[in-house]
Amino acid sequence: MTPLPDSSTTPQGQVLPMETLSALLDPRTVAVIGASGDASRIGGRPIDYMTQLGYQGRILPVNPKHKVVQGLEAYQSIGALPETPDVAIIAVPASAAAQAVEELGARGTKAAIMFSAGFAEMGDDGAAAQEAILASAHRHGMRLLGPNCLGLFNARTGFYGTFTTSLERGSPVPGPIGIASQSGAYGMHLFGLARDHGLGLSCVVTTGNEADLNIGHMIGWMAQDPGTEVIAAYAEGIRDAESFLAALELARRNRKPVVMMKVGRSAVGSAAARSHTASIAGDDAVTDAVLAEYGVVRARTTEEMLDIARLATRRVYPAGNSLGVLTISGGAGVLISDAAEAIGLPMPEMPQAAQDELRAALPFCAPQNPVDCTAQALNDFSLIGRFAKSLVEDGGYGSILAFFTHAGGAASVAPKLREQMRGVREAHPDRLFVLSVLADPPLVEQFEADGFTVFEDPSRAVAAIHAMGRFGDAFAAPPREAPPAGGAVALPASTPSEAEAKRILAEAGIEAAPERACADAEAAVAAAEAIGFPVVMKILSPDILHKSEIGGVLLNVADAAAVREGFSLLMERAAKAAPQARIEGALVAKQLSGGVECILGVHRDPVFGPVAMFGLGGIFVEILKDVSFRRCPFGEAEAERMILSIKGAPLLQGARGRPPADIPALARMLSRLSLFAHQAGPRLSGIDLNPVFAMPAGQGAFAADAVIDIAENDA
Structure with a gap:
C-alpha cells in the first residue's frame, strides 16, 4: 500500500499525529479498571471480547476483590x-472515575477510554x-475518549475496548472501512449492519461526551491510517470546527472518501429575526x-451510507462523472434515468456514430443511453460485450451500470455474462462498473471478485455511483486559494444606520450606489439634484x-417636490411604526436600473463562524431559496464558483437575450465581504446587502441597501 503523506498540517489547522492516538487505537497493554469476572457486565465484556477474538x-x-478475573x-x-498500560478502560461509577484518571495519569498511562456516565x-x-x-x-499528558462512550475496537489487532452487545452476534470482517460516531449505540448499529452485509471494517470509534477527543480527531486518525481507505461518520453536532475541518481536508488530500450522516437541525435563535441571511441559513444548509x-x-439514510461506503472500497472515483447504462429492460432504463436526473448525475446520449453501429448489430435495440440490448443478448452473449465496450470507449462514461435482473443470476446465463463483462472491465480499470442483478450469495461473490459491485436495487446503485463522482471531483480539485490580504476591522459599538454601514463597507472595497444622508427635506432636495433624478429615498x-x-422605502422619486413630500411621508411612517427609534433623517440614493438584483449576506454560524451567502433577489431567495453558502474568507475565484453554482446563474450570464x-x-x-466578515470577529452577527445590482458586464456591482448587525455581547 502506498504510504500516506508524512504531514498532519492542513490549511485549517492541525490533525493529531497518528502516534498521539496509537496508544488509544493500537495499544500493546490495556488495563481494565473495574474489571468483572462476569462477561455480561460492562467491566467484563471487553476482557471477554479480547480473549475470544485474538488480542495479542x-x-x-x-479489581480489589478478586485475584483472578476471567482466567487472568x-x-x-x-x-x-506490574507495568504502565498504554491505555486504560475505565468501567467504574462516576464517583470513582476521577480518582482512577488521576492515578492512571500519575503512572504515565497515555490514554483512557471512559465508559463511566453521569x-x-x-x-x-x-x-x-x-x-x-x-x-x-491533561496535567499528566493523558488523552480521554468519552466519558459516557461505548468505546472502540480495532478489528486488525483484535483490540476491543468496548462493551457493545453487538459483538455477541458476530465479530467484524476485517477490511478498509472505518466508522467514527458520536453516538455509541448508533455507531455499533452501523457496525452490526456492516458485518451483516459483509462489509470489511478497520475500526469503529464512538466518542460520547467528547470531553477531550472528538469526532474530528478520530476522522483525522483514520485519514492517516494506511489500513483505512473509506471513512463513515455519524454526528449530532460539531464541537470543534477547526479539528473537524482539518481532518476532512487531510482525508481529501489523502484520497480517503468520507461519507457522513449529520443529524439534527441547527437553530440560529433570535438572529433569524434580525437577519435575512440568518433566516435562510436557519436549517442545516450551512x-x-x-x-x-x-x-x-x-x-440521507443508513442504507445509503453503507451503499456509498461499500462502493467506495473499489477506489474508483471518476471526476466529471457521467453514467452509461446497459440494460435488457427498457422499463429499468427509464427508472435509472429518472433516478439519475433527480440527483444530478449526467447521462449524455451515445455519439450518433456509435448508435448507428449498435443498430447495425441489433436493428431493434435502443442505443441512445440507456442502451437497451434487449433480451436478444441472452441468445447472443457477444452483444453484451460489444455494447458494454461501446459504452466505455465510444460513450466515454466514467461509470457503467448494467441491469440484468434475475437473468444475471441464472445458472445458464451467469458464466457467459461474467465472461463478457469481465473482459470489458479488465480493459478499463479506471472506470467504475456496477451490476444490478438478483443472484444467490455465492454468485454475487463471484461477480464481486470480478471487480463489479452488485446492487439489487438500481436506484440505490445510482445514488452510490453519483457519490463516487463527487469524491472524484473533490480529489481532483486544486487546493483552496488563499483569500486576499486584509487588515483589522473596527466595528462600531452597536448596529449602525444604513449610511454608516455603507461607509464602513466602502472602506473594505464594497461599493454602494451614490447616495447622501440628509437630516432635513431641503438637504434631501439638494442631494437628489446632485445625484440626478429619479432617486430612491x-x-x-x-x-x-x-x-x-414599515413603508420606509420610496422608489422613483422624480423631482424636488416629490422629494419634499417623500421626506415628510418617511418621517410620519417612522414615527407611527417605531416611535422609540432614533431617526437620523433620510437617505437619498441613485436609483439603479438595468442590472440583475442579487442578495449577498453573512451569517455567523455557531459552529463554523462567518458564512457568506449569495443568491438572486426577489422570488429566487424569498420562495425558492436558490442560494449558495461558503465559509469565510475566500478569494474571487471561489466567489465566482459560488455565484455560478446557483440554479438561476444563467440569468447573470445573459439568458433570454439579457446582457x-x-x-x-x-x-x-x-x-471582499467574506474577508471583512472574517476580520471583524465575533461581534459581527451578520450582514445583509439586499439588493445588490449586478450591472451589465464592465459596469460594476453596487449595494443598494446594507445592514451590519452587531451582537450585543461577544458570545
Whole structure:
C-alpha cells in the first residue's frame, strides 16, 4: 500500500499525529479498571471480547476483590499494576472515575477510554466534574475518549475496548472501512449492519461526551491510517470546527472518501429575526455547504451510507462523472434515468456514430443511453460485450451500470455474462462498473471478485455511483486559494444606520450606489439634484433594519417636490411604526436600473463562524431559496464558483437575450465581504446587502441597501 503523506498540517489547522492516538487505537497493554469476572457486565465484556477474538497484547484487570478475573491475574489497584498500560478502560461509577484518571495519569498511562456516565450529559454539576477530570488528565499528558462512550475496537489487532452487545452476534470482517460516531449505540448499529452485509471494517470509534477527543480527531486518525481507505461518520453536532475541518481536508488530500450522516437541525435563535441571511441559513444548509466544500458526501439514510461506503472500497472515483447504462429492460432504463436526473448525475446520449453501429448489430435495440440490448443478448452473449465496450470507449462514461435482473443470476446465463463483462472491465480499470442483478450469495461473490459491485436495487446503485463522482471531483480539485490580504476591522459599538454601514463597507472595497444622508427635506432636495433624478429615498435609522416593512422605502422619486413630500411621508411612517427609534433623517440614493438584483449576506454560524451567502433577489431567495453558502474568507475565484453554482446563474450570464452581468465585479464584492466578515470577529452577527445590482458586464456591482448587525455581547 502506498504510504500516506508524512504531514498532519492542513490549511485549517492541525490533525493529531497518528502516534498521539496509537496508544488509544493500537495499544500493546490495556488495563481494565473495574474489571468483572462476569462477561455480561460492562467491566467484563471487553476482557471477554479480547480473549475470544485474538488480542495479542497484555490485559491487566484491576479489581480489589478478586485475584483472578476471567482466567487472568487481577490487581487490587492501579498502583499495583506490574507495568504502565498504554491505555486504560475505565468501567467504574462516576464517583470513582476521577480518582482512577488521576492515578492512571500519575503512572504515565497515555490514554483512557471512559465508559463511566453521569457527567456533562447530566447537567451543570456533571459538566463541572467532567472538566475536573479533563484537567487532571491533561496535567499528566493523558488523552480521554468519552466519558459516557461505548468505546472502540480495532478489528486488525483484535483490540476491543468496548462493551457493545453487538459483538455477541458476530465479530467484524476485517477490511478498509472505518466508522467514527458520536453516538455509541448508533455507531455499533452501523457496525452490526456492516458485518451483516459483509462489509470489511478497520475500526469503529464512538466518542460520547467528547470531553477531550472528538469526532474530528478520530476522522483525522483514520485519514492517516494506511489500513483505512473509506471513512463513515455519524454526528449530532460539531464541537470543534477547526479539528473537524482539518481532518476532512487531510482525508481529501489523502484520497480517503468520507461519507457522513449529520443529524439534527441547527437553530440560529433570535438572529433569524434580525437577519435575512440568518433566516435562510436557519436549517442545516450551512452544514451541507461546508461538507460539500471538503468533498464529504452526506448520506440521507443508513442504507445509503453503507451503499456509498461499500462502493467506495473499489477506489474508483471518476471526476466529471457521467453514467452509461446497459440494460435488457427498457422499463429499468427509464427508472435509472429518472433516478439519475433527480440527483444530478449526467447521462449524455451515445455519439450518433456509435448508435448507428449498435443498430447495425441489433436493428431493434435502443442505443441512445440507456442502451437497451434487449433480451436478444441472452441468445447472443457477444452483444453484451460489444455494447458494454461501446459504452466505455465510444460513450466515454466514467461509470457503467448494467441491469440484468434475475437473468444475471441464472445458472445458464451467469458464466457467459461474467465472461463478457469481465473482459470489458479488465480493459478499463479506471472506470467504475456496477451490476444490478438478483443472484444467490455465492454468485454475487463471484461477480464481486470480478471487480463489479452488485446492487439489487438500481436506484440505490445510482445514488452510490453519483457519490463516487463527487469524491472524484473533490480529489481532483486544486487546493483552496488563499483569500486576499486584509487588515483589522473596527466595528462600531452597536448596529449602525444604513449610511454608516455603507461607509464602513466602502472602506473594505464594497461599493454602494451614490447616495447622501440628509437630516432635513431641503438637504434631501439638494442631494437628489446632485445625484440626478429619479432617486430612491429611505428612512435612516440604526433601529429600523427592515425599512420596507414599515413603508420606509420610496422608489422613483422624480423631482424636488416629490422629494419634499417623500421626506415628510418617511418621517410620519417612522414615527407611527417605531416611535422609540432614533431617526437620523433620510437617505437619498441613485436609483439603479438595468442590472440583475442579487442578495449577498453573512451569517455567523455557531459552529463554523462567518458564512457568506449569495443568491438572486426577489422570488429566487424569498420562495425558492436558490442560494449558495461558503465559509469565510475566500478569494474571487471561489466567489465566482459560488455565484455560478446557483440554479438561476444563467440569468447573470445573459439568458433570454439579457446582457450578461458583471460577474467579476460581483465576485470581487463577495470575496471582499467574506474577508471583512472574517476580520471583524465575533461581534459581527451578520450582514445583509439586499439588493445588490449586478450591472451589465464592465459596469460594476453596487449595494443598494446594507445592514451590519452587531451582537450585543461577544458570545
